[in-house]
Amino acid sequence: MKYKNYELTVGLETHIELSTKTKMFCSCEVGFAGEPNSRCCPVCLGLPGSLPVINRQAVEYAVMAGLALSCKINNSSYMDRKNYSYPDLPKAYQISQFDVPLCYDGFMTLSTGKVIRITRIHIEEDAGKLVHNKGETLVDYNRCGVPLIEIVTEPDFSSSEEVREYVEKLQHLMRYIGVSDCRMQEGSMRCDVNVSVKTAGCETLGVRTEIKNMNSVANMIRAIEYEYTRQSKVIEQGGMVTQETMRFDEAKGVTIPMRSKEDARDYRFFREPDLLCVHLDDKEIEDIKEKIPMLPSDKIKVYTEELGLSITDAQHLVKYRRISEYFDEVVRLSPCAIKASKFIIGQMFSLFSTEAEKEAFSVKVSPSQLAELVALFCEGKINSNLAKVTLDKMLLSGKGAMEFLSEEDMRGFTEEELYILCQKAIEQNPNVVSDYKGGKDKAIMALVGFVMRESKGKANADKAKETLKKLMTD
Incomplete structure (x- = not known):
């Protein structure tokens, strides 16, 4: 009261x-x-x-x-x-x-x-x-x-x-x-x-x-x-x-x-x-002051203002010092900070069920190994789905990304191949196309899903979405 x-x-x-x-x-x-x-x-x-x-x-x-x-x-x-x-x-x-x-x-x-x-x-x-x-x-x-x-x-x-x-x-x-x-x-x-x-x-x-x-x-x-x-x-x-x-x-x-x-x-x-x-x-x-790490409030500013992370992701990372230091080392080795944060928060966090485990933060994948995987994704050599599957294997084995990726995996998906698949998606799904053109923006995700299935996960979902939008606008 x-x-x-x-x-x-x-x-x-x-x-x-x-x-x-x-x-x-x-x-x-x-x-x-x-x-x-x-x-x-x-x-x-x-x-x-x-x-x-x-x-x-x-x-x-x-x-x-x-x-x-x-x-x-x-x-x-x-x-x-x-x-x-x-x-x-x-x-x-x-x-x-x-x-x-x-x-x-x-x-x-x-x-x-x-x-x-x-x-x-x-x-x-x-x-x-x-x-x-x-x-x-x-x-x-x-x-x-x-x-x-x-x-x-x-x-x-x-x-x-x-x-x-x-x-x-x-x-x-x-x-x-x-x-x-x-x-x-x-x-x-x-x-x-x-x-x-x-x-x-x-x-x-x-x-x-x-x-x-x-x-x-x-x-x-x-x-x-x-x-x-x-x-x-x-x-x-x-x-x-x-x-x-x-x-x-x-x-x-x-x-x-x-x-x-x-x-x-x-x-x-x-x-x-x-x-x-x-x-x-x-x-x-x-x-003594030199022994104090960068404080959480200062790190959040760096992560959001300099690295472009969302405030929520930045807060997740700085909550645990070991995780924050791990992320810092990955970013030092790879420029793709946002993707690195998504891998850590989205997949690595799921390995730990208690606060004590997150505080201790011990994983088999080294910062350099994760940085290598992030670089492969950012360079367009592998897509998001393949990167996630590969990281799961790395977390279980402690081996690097290249142990699980073949030349065929990293061949990528050419723009021409993507264009052909997007055309196929539009031709075979006229009702979905009609919904999208009628103002249902989310309908495009059904077409993206079609492209990803046809490419067996090799296509880049974001690029597929952009190509589909362009084809349906022209």
């Missing part, structure tokens, strides 16, 4: 696990699942005498994320201790950043043109995991110390659909630049959603509630819409919204209070005494 007198405001804190091999402050391996408490050490557990050492790769990934979101990078930042007591935090503090984050003042532009401001991106370590089972709660510390970045936005969202687009674009961007797999179902991307409601037209934001650890876009949308309705009802009935931390009950579709909302003072932040300042000079930042 939408309350006309009340406006929704949302801000997001997105926690993203970085794809490093080891943890943030120790050499323990990073991985999903596994035997509980099998990937932890004295540093993870905060045992006396253990000292943290910062993971440089995690810092680089965080800077890459910041640059991809147009953030400024602090040359000097430092780590802080965030103090709170909870069973999944054995040290009773989390090493994070408070006063001086690594990245700040960025933005993301939505499809509507609306700009979502990025307040900051800071690095921190993840906590452990509580497992609730049959009346008991167990603690798995494998996740303790896994490198995280927290991306904090300003409260710039005014609808749940804007939140959806932002989260999906952020997920795609982080995967594309290679800093995280962002698998929400595995917890490597989680969102804390801050929701408030205010009277329409009022400048002052309402009291906010925070919905913790959302790991599904669909449930995030449900939680936001439920909380908007709940808060609107409270205000409409003359009540006061309480600032508190909530969790979302997926089964019931409702938010449930966990505790009163903390502020920074409750965490008693202070400088981490066991770690030096994180210092990056301009040269180091520039070197």
Whole structure:
């Protein structure tokens, strides 16, 4: 239900696990699942005498994320201790950043043109995991110390659909630049959603509630819409919204209070005494920037404006970095970008049934082999049907196009042969010709089909169509 007198405001804190091999402050391996408490050490557990050492790769990934979101990078930042007591935090503090984050003042532009401001991106370590089972709660510390970045936005969202687009674009961007797999179902991307409601037209934001650890876009949308309705009802009935931390009950579709909302003072932040300042000079930042591939938004412009692809095809290709890089290599070797894209999207995509398979993108046909096939088609040596059949054989065997094409296949179809067949099509299908001349433009495709059958697929369908039009006009 939408309350006309009340406006929704949302801000997001997105926690993203970085794809490093080891943890943030120790050499323990990073991985999903596994035997509980099998990937932890004295540093993870905060045992006396253990000292943290910062993971440089995690810092680089965080800077890459910041640059991809147009953030400024602090040359000097430092780590802080965030103090709170909870069973999944054995040290009773989390090493994070408070006063001086690594990245700040960025933005993301939505499809509507609306700009979502990025307040900051800071690095921190993840906590452990509580497992609730049959009346008991167990603690798995494998996740303790896994490198995280927290991306904090300003409260710039005014609808749940804007939140959806932002989260999906952020997920795609982080995967594309290679800093995280962002698998929400595995917890490597989680969102804390801050929701408030205010009277329409009022400048002052309402009291906010925070919905913790959302790991599904669909449930995030449900939680936001439920909380908007709940808060609107409270205000409409003359009540006061309480600032508190909530969790979302997926089964019931409702938010449930966990505790009163903390502020920074409750965490008693202070400088981490066991770690030096994180210092990056301009040269180091520039070197990290060089590792970032061309961003999806920039690639779409290149594909549409320079290569002539449709916006839909361009978006399909840039959705997966490996596929985009494969396409780039094919285009480098062959000038027929549009046909290359059709082969990849039309035939290669059908080989993969899951998002993970498309992300990995492994095919037996090399870019040079596909470029050779595309060139044969663009030079008119084979037609579209033969090219498709040949590509299917190549994808099964890994062999090049020439392994499946004979001299007869590549002899092509002369203009004279095509002309004769088109005349035959017109002579033997007078009713179809009458329909076409009577204004039924699609009738010509029946004649094209006749030509393709008679030529056993060797004729060029586009040229056949042009010839038929000319003959029926003359």
